[in-house]
Amino acid sequence: MATAKQSEKDFLRNYNIHDYDVPLTSVDLVIFTIRDQALQVLVVKRGDHPCKGQWSLPGGFIDIHNDVDLDGAALRKLKEKTGVEAPYLEQLQGFGSRNRDPRGWSTTFAYFALISSDRITLSHGGNADAVRWCPVESDEGLPKLAFDHAQILDVAVQRLRNKVEYTSLPAHLLPEEFTLSELQRVYQVLLGRLVDKSAFRKRIREGDFLEELPGKWRLGSNRPAQLYGLRKGQGTVYFNRLMTGEVGAK
Amino acid sequence: MATAKQSEKDFLRNYNIHDYDVPLTSVDLVIFTIRDQALQVLVVKRGDHPCKGQWSLPGGFIDIHNDVDLDGAALRKLKEKTGVEAPYLEQLQGFGSRNRDPRGWSTTFAYFALISSDRITLSHGGNADAVRWCPVESDEGLPKLAFDHAQILDVAVQRLRNKVEYTSLPAHLLPEEFTLSELQRVYQVLLGRLVDKSAFRKRIREGDFLEELPGKWRLGSNRPAQLYGLRKGQGTVYFNRLMTGEVGAK
DNA sequence: CCAATAGTGTCTTTTAGACAGTATCGG
DNA sequence: CCGATACTGTCTAAAAGACACTATTGG
Numbered sequence: 001m002a003t004a005k006q007s008e009k010d011f012l013r014n015y016n017i018h019d020y021d022v023p024l025t026s027v028d029l030v031i032f033t034i035r036d037q038a039l040q041v042l043v044v045k046r047g048d049h050p051c052k053g054q055w056s057l058p059g060g061f062i063d064i065h066n067d068v069d070l071d072g073a074a075l076r077k078l079k080e081k082t083g084v085e086a087p088y089l090e091q092l093q094g095f096g097s098r099n100r101d102p103r104g105w106s107t108t109f110a111y112f113a114l115i116s117s118d119r120i121t122l123s124h125g126g127n128a129d130a131v132r133w134c135p136v137e138s139d140e141g142l143p144k145l146a147f148d149h150a151q152i153l154d155v156a157v158q159r160l161r162n163k164v165e166y167t168s169l170p171a172h173l174l175p176e177e178f179t180l181s182e183l184q185r186v187y188q189v190l191l192g193r194l195v196d197k198s199a200f201r202k203r204i205r206e207g208d209f210l211e212e213l214p215g216k217w218r219l220g221s222n223r224p225a226q227l228y229g230l231r232k233g234q235g236t237v238y239f240n241r242l243m244t245g246e247v248g249a250k
Numbered sequence: 251m252a253t254a255k256q257s258e259k260d261f262l263r264n265y266n267i268h269d270y271d272v273p274l275t276s277v278d279l280v281i282f283t284i285r286d287q288a289l290q291v292l293v294v295k296r297g298d299h300p301c302k303g304q305w306s307l308p309g310g311f312i313d314i315h316n317d318v319d320l321d322g323a324a325l326r327k328l329k330e331k332t333g334v335e336a337p338y339l340e341q342l343q344g345f346g347s348r349n350r351d352p353r354g355w356s357t358t359f360a361y362f363a364l365i366s367s368d369r370i371t372l373s374h375g376g377n378a379d380a381v382r383w384c385p386v387e388s389d390e391g392l393p394k395l396a397f398d399h400a401q402i403l404d405v406a407v408q409r410l411r412n413k414v415e416y417t418s419l420p421a422h423l424l425p426e427e428f429t430l431s432e433l434q435r436v437y438q439v440l441l442g443r444l445v446d447k448s449a450f451r452k453r454i455r456e457g458d459f460l461e462e463l464p465g466k467w468r469l470g471s472n473r474p475a476q477l478y479g480l481r482k483g484q485g486t487v488y489f490n491r492l493m494t495g496e497v498g499a500k
Numbered sequence: 501c502c503a504a505t506a507g508t509g510t511c512t513t514t515t516a517g518a519c520a521g522t523a524t525c526g527g
Numbered sequence: 528c529c530g531a532t533a534c535t536g537t538c539t540a541a542a543a544g545a546c547a548c549t550a551t552t553g554g
Contacts, residue, residue, distance in 0.1 A: 020311075021314050022272055022273075022274060022314065023272075023314055024272060025272055025273050025275055025357055061272070062273055062346070062355070062357075064354070067348075068347060068348055069346060069348070070344060070345070070346040070347070070357065091343060091344060093341060094320060094341060094344045094359045096275075096312070096319060096320040097318060097319035097320070098318060098319070104314070105314035105317075107312075107320065107357075107359070109344045109346070109357070179506085180506085180507085181505075181507095196545065197506090198507085198509085198544085199543065199544060199545085201507075201508090203543090218506095219552075220504085220552075220553080221503080221504065221553040221554070222503080222504045222505040222506070222551075222552050222553075223504085223505060223506045223507075223550060223551035223552050224505095224506080224552065225505075225506055226506085226507090240492040241491045241492070241542090241543080242491070429533085430533085430534085431532075431534095446516090446519085447533090448518080448519080448534090448536085449515095451534075451535090469525075470525075470526080470532075471526040471527070471530080471532085472524075472525050472526075472531045472532035472533070473523060473525050473532060473533045473534075474524070474525065474532095475532080475533055475534090476534090491515090
């Protein structure tokens with residue numbers, strides 16, 4: 001047994017990754033928010049080669065001396081761009097091919113994040129217009145993205161829209177306190193259709209992931225609205241049916 | 251404009267990945283099948299360091315000179331181990347950290363595959379018992395796996411069991427021709443519970459992803475059963491509700 | 501009082517759930 | 528005829544869908 005262990009030790013001592021041809025590895029982020037009643041995504045202007053000057057998703061190489069794991073690397077990059085500490089962050093999908101980066105075979109771990117737009121101050125590196133929000137839908141609003149980032153964004157939007165149908169994810173796009181009507185509007189923006197108020201509220205109530213904030217109200221020139229917050233220590237709720245209804249269908 | 255292009259060319263000419271510290275990158279496979287009415291997974295005995303002699307999931311480094319993209323790399327490895335060409339293959343999740351491999355910071359793209367056990371002849375490299383199927387459940391059946399492969403397997407099993415509740419995925423675990431009862435048994439094995447026959451068949455019929463094979467029957471000492479096959483050119487079907495029923499609940 | 505938005509009640513329609521029943525083979 | 532498995536029909540219960548109704552503010 002000592003021999004086998006010794007043999008492994010010898011192997012590791014002699015192992016040098018620089019002897020091999022390996023792909024590049026990065027982490028890229030698709031950071032979503034709701035602004036002006038529309039789904040928007042964060043893009044940055046590249047300051048370095050390759051694709052210098054083009055817009056792209058925020059991201060970059062893994063720093064093997066400082067990053068501990070993939071999630072950590074993604075969180076680090078999110079913090080660098082937005083200052084946000086603990087939003088909703090989920091691994092989206094890996095992408096990798098010999099073509100996607102002119103420097104050679106490269107892979108990326110794409111993450112997608114949901115944040116409330118009012119929690120953020122965009123950190124513009126040196127360049128003043130280096131970071132901005134873009135509406136996902138409008139054809140003129142979204143610039144051509146570097147690398148395969150348009151494809152990554154597509155996959156992310158699909159995944160988000162899909163999950164809206166059966167999860168409580170959209171709540172992460174709102175500030176800490178919000179009304180049910182505000183939440184419903186977010187769902188409607190993401191779904192691209194109106195949903196029935198009564199059915200929506202029944203659904204949310206049964207999901208049981210919100211808590212009423214006692215005595216807190218959104219005031220206006222109408223009936224005050226109860227404020228809610230995400231129930232602590234409760235992850236994403238998966239409903240057991242899709243949201244199939246549409247208002248005015250009959 | 252010519253200057254910017256030239257600048258990018260100069261940059262790429264001088265770029266050498268060996269100047270940087272990058273992580274290792276591999277692709278690992280969780281290959282599922284149904285054998286003996288149980289969910290089983292393919293494991294291989296490692297022939298090389300590190301973790302030589304330990305069981306692990308099949309996989310290995312990306313070959314940047316021959317692989318075109320991630321999916322291609324995964325398909326190549328699947329073919330090497332099982333000879334299967336076109337099963338159900340889906341990217342599971344990326345894993346990466348400084349600890350998971352003794353050689354240093356490493357990442358892996360885990361895939362999961364579903365295949366029919368009767369389509370396969372395991373290709374035993376040089377070593378006769380280098381590849382085998384293991385039941386996923388039984389505690390004694392599954393050996394300790396190298397690296398973080400136990401965790402990867404866990405995530406894969408969770409994902410599969412989850413998708414069974416609302417997709418047509420389990421059909422890929424059967425041979426080309428099968429009966430509805432056989433399909434129901436697969437669902438039951440994966441769900442770990444019995445489901446009502448009538449409700450099951452209604453669900454499958456409405457999913458409309460199977461086609462009756464006219465004049466083909468499974469015979470026995472009972473009423474013959476209609477054989478079905480997957481409808482061509484139709485991807486996975488997502489039902490809009492979970493399979494909530496349980497037999498004998500009332 | 502009116503406009504505007506918040507929130508609830510109720511009837512209808514759909515569909516899953518439960519289980520009993522019929523069908524068709526070999527022996 | 529019997530055992531076994533395939534397949535269908537029907538009643539019931541529960542939930543979603545549709546929409547009208549009431550509630551409460553500011554002006």
